[in-house]
Amino acid sequence: MSSHDIPDIVISRLPVYLRALERLAQEGHEVTSSHELGKRLGISSAQIRKDLSHFGGFGKQGTGYRIGFLREQLRQVLKVERDWEIALIGAGDLGSAVARYRGFAERGFHVTSVFDSSPDKIGRQIGSFKIQPITDAPQVIRERGIKIAMIAVPAEKAQEVADMIIAAGVKAILNYAPINLNVPPDVHVQYIDPVLHLQRMTYYLV
Amino acid sequence: MSSHDIPDIVISRLPVYLRALERLAQEGHEVTSSHELGKRLGISSAQIRKDLSHFGGFGKQGTGYRIGFLREQLRQVLKVERDWEIALIGAGDLGSAVARYRGFAERGFHVTSVFDSSPDKIGRQIGSFKIQPITDAPQVIRERGIKIAMIAVPAEKAQEVADMIIAAGVKAILNYAPINLNVPPDVHVQYIDPVLHLQRMTYYLV
Numbered sequence: 001m002s003s004h005d006i007p008d009i010v011i012s013r014l015p016v017y018l019r020a021l022e023r024l025a026q027e028g029h030e031v032t033s034s035h036e037l038g039k040r041l042g043i044s045s046a047q048i049r050k051d052l053s054h055f056g057g058f059g060k061q062g063t064g065y066r067i068g069f070l071r072e073q074l075r076q077v078l079k080v081e082r083d084w085e086i087a088l089i090g091a092g093d094l095g096s097a098v099a100r101y102r103g104f105a106e107r108g109f110h111v112t113s114v115f116d117s118s119p120d121k122i123g124r125q126i127g128s129f130k131i132q133p134i135t136d137a138p139q140v141i142r143e144r145g146i147k148i149a150m151i152a153v154p155a156e157k158a159q160e161v162a163d164m165i166i167a168a169g170v171k172a173i174l175n176y177a178p179i180n181l182n183v184p185p186d187v188h189v190q191y192i193d194p195v196l197h198l199q200r201m202t203y204y205l206v
Numbered sequence: 207m208s209s210h211d212i213p214d215i216v217i218s219r220l221p222v223y224l225r226a227l228e229r230l231a232q233e234g235h236e237v238t239s240s241h242e243l244g245k246r247l248g249i250s251s252a253q254i255r256k257d258l259s260h261f262g263g264f265g266k267q268g269t270g271y272r273i274g275f276l277r278e279q280l281r282q283v284l285k286v287e288r289d290w291e292i293a294l295i296g297a298g299d300l301g302s303a304v305a306r307y308r309g310f311a312e313r314g315f316h317v318t319s320v321f322d323s324s325p326d327k328i329g330r331q332i333g334s335f336k337i338q339p340i341t342d343a344p345q346v347i348r349e350r351g352i353k354i355a356m357i358a359v360p361a362e363k364a365q366e367v368a369d370m371i372i373a374a375g376v377k378a379i380l381n382y383a384p385i386n387l388n389v390p391p392d393v394h395v396q397y398i399d400p401v402l403h404l405q406r407m408t409y410y411l412v
Contacts, residue, residue: 015405019384023361041386079408087402097303098400103384107401147411148404155229161364172407178225178309180247189408190403194304194380195313197396198292198354199221200284201378204394205353 010051014074016041017048021071034066083108087141087170089161090152091116091124094176098152099126109148113140117157134161134173138168148172155179162189216257221297222247223254239270289314293347293376295367296358297322297330297337297406300382304358305332314356316325320347323363340367344374361385368395 001182020040024032034045034052041048052070055077075081088099088111098104099114117134124131132140141149149170153161158177165173166187173189174180181189226246230238240251240258247254258276261283281287294305294317304310305320322330323340330337336344347355355376359367364383371379372393379395381387387395 011409012406014409015402016386018405019399019402020386021387040388042388059353064376078405078411080405084232084404084408093306093308094303095348097300097307099297101298101303101400103399103401104404109401109404140212148407150400171411174403174407179229180222180226182246182248188407190407192403193225193309194398195246195309195315196221196305197223197380197398198290198310198315198378199224199286200218201354201380201394201396203217203220203283205285205377 010054011078012113013043014078016043017034017051018074018078018080020073021067025067025071027040030067031064032067032070037065038122053142080108083110084148085144085146086111087137087146087154087165088114089116089149090176090184091118091121091126091166092154095150095152096126098150098176101127111150112144112146113137115140117153118121134164138164141165141168141170146170148174150174150176151181152176171184212260215282216264218258219249219257220252220284222249223257224277224280224284224286227273227280231273231277236273237270238273238276245269278284286314289316290354291350291352292317293343293352293355293371294320294358295322295340295343295355295371296360296382297324297327297332298358301356301358304356304382305335317356318350318352319343321346323359338369344370347371347374347376352376354380355382356382357387358382 020037034048038045064123086109088095091114099111104111114129114131115134115137116122116131121131122133147170149165151158151161151173155177158179159181162173162181162183166183171187175189175191178193183189226243240254243254244251256316290352292315294301297320305317310317320337320341321343322328322337327337328339353376355371357364357367357379361383364385368379368387368389372389377393381395381397384399389395
């Protein structure tokens with residue numbers, strides 16, 4: 001199925017559904033419904049049925065969804081039934097925390113190389129990684145065919161780093177630097193800036 | 207201005223505009239336009255003008271926006287011209303990283319207390335914080351009038367922690383636990399799960 005068939009907004013909700021299904025499975029459930037999922041996620045059951053209908057044949061009206069089956073279907077659609085290799089650029093406070101975060105590997109995303117430009121960081125260990133010179137990143141990314149990178153460098157360096165790794169073949173970037181990146185149309189970027197999330201909420205506080 | 211006047215989707219974009227304006231100011235610019243902002247952010251200039259028009263009088267057609275003025279206006283609208291105190295619940299790998307992340311205080315969000323339930327963590331220092339018993343969280347939150355909390359506990363504990371801190375007066379939660387929370391309508395929750403962002407992108411990879 002080509003990415004053009006499904007609106008990005010639908011794709012953006014699938015990982016949330018998958019996470020809820022994995023949780024339900026952990027809790028020992030075998031079947032769920034759009035209503036139960038909706039209650040857990042604060043999304044209308046109609047929305048959930050509509051989203052899942054893009055992929056067809058996941059649930060039968062009335063009988064609900066078989067969790068194991070739906071989970072595997074979503075994993076395949078999202079291409080997370082396989083493991084992915086990730087290059088991490090930036091080994092400062094934030095990069096080090098990201099490199100140590102166990103939640104990535106547990107869910108199939110493996111940071112396999114860490115790069116930094118600072119001479120006093122290069123060669124040091126972060127957990128199981130030896131920090132490599134950022135100038136080696138393009139070669140490593142090409143040789144290993146790495147498609148996903150995380151950027152955790154200062155804002156003023158992020159665009160330059162993005163250009164470098166995109167030229168080496170990276171197609172998906174998780175950007176922790178607090179700045180928007182300009183990338184070609186075939187490259188996907190997601191942003192993590194916790195301060196933006198806080199600022200979305202303070203508006204509502206009195 | 208009441209929160210009902212402005213759609214949440216507009217509010218969600220204001221911190222992105224604010225971040226871009228702060229960057230432009232750092233770079234020494236004094237004036238910008240909806241076109242320049244749009245180019246930097248990958249948002250249409252029409253959308254930006256429409257969003258900012260909710261607040262009125264920010265820019266004049268043709269002459270653009272005065273960055274310093276617009277930045278201050280957005281800070282006031284978002285209530286981030288003041289500093290905010292944050293309680294952090296959970297001092298594991300992730301919580302420790304969050305507690306050490308400098309980006310919060312630099313932008314007016316000050317983690318002033320850290321709580322954990324594990325006896326071998328309580329009393330230990332994270333950076334400048336002494337980890338306090340989670341059972342003390344409600345009293346500390348009430349006494350200090352803390353309205354914002356970050357949750358970095360395991361998924362299976364997150365709802366229970368949320369219920370506890372909401373009962374103590376928390377109205378905004380940044381949730382790092384990989385699970386959706388059920389909260390009252392007057393409580394706002396934002397989620398940070400980097401794996402969900404990665405899974406949104408793998409769909410598009412070949």
